[in-house]
Amino acid sequence: xxxxxxxxxxxxxxxxxxxxxxxxxxxxxxxxxxxxxxxxxxxxxxxxxxxxxxxxxxxxxxxxxxxxxxxxxxxxxxxxxxxxxxxxxxxxxxxxxxxxxxxxxxxxxxxxxxxxxxxxxxxxxxxxxxxxxxxxxxx
Numbered sequence: 001x002x003x004x005x006x007x008x009x010x011x012x013x014x015x016x017x018x019x020x021x022x023x024x025x026x027x028x029x030x031x032x033x034x035x036x037x038x039x040x041x042x043x044x045x046x047x048x049x050x051x052x053x054x055x056x057x058x059x060x061x062x063x064x065x066x067x068x069x070x071x072x073x074x075x076x077x078x079x080x081x082x083x084x085x086x087x088x089x090x091x092x093x094x095x096x097x098x099x100x101x102x103x104x105x106x107x108x109x110x111x112x113x114x115x116x117x118x119x120x121x122x123x124x125x126x127x128x129x130x131x132x133x134x135x136x137x138x139x
Contacts, residue, residue: 033115041121044081044110048125051076055088055104056127063096063131064139073106083109083121096131096139103128 055073062068073088086108093100105126112121 033113037113037116037119040081040111040113041123044108044123045125047076047081048086048106048108048123049127051086052104052106052125052127055106056102056129059090059092059102059104060129060132062133063092063102064135066090069104073104077106077108081110083111094139096134098131098134100131101128102131
């Protein structure tokens with residue numbers, strides 16, 4: 001009789017353990033996917049800053065060549081961590097003179113795992129540098 005009663009008690013405990021695991025698994029999966037999503041976003045955030053700084057360095061020495069500046073801002077973001085082609089915007093005064101500031105803005109979306117519906121993957125980074133060289137004819 002004791003064995004039958006002990007067996008019944010274990011079966012009911014197994015069901016409780018399954019329910020407890022289901023509750024904890026939800027929290028663990030949310031935490032795991034949150035860590036993964038934040039890591040991908042932070043990687044893209046760092047890469048976006050690097051791309052903006054690289055484009056600003058190119059803009060400092062050749063401020064007239066907008067295509068070259070945009071290429072320098074797009075090059076570090078080909079493939080991961082960017083989910084789409086970045087938009088590179090160059091802001092400069094006209095006419096450009098040595099010592100003027102030139103700002104490059106890079107905007108793109110980071111990789112989104114899609115687990116969190118409220119997550120905004122858009123990243124916008126900008127960098128400003130001082131114009132060091134202007135061609136003889138100007139821009």
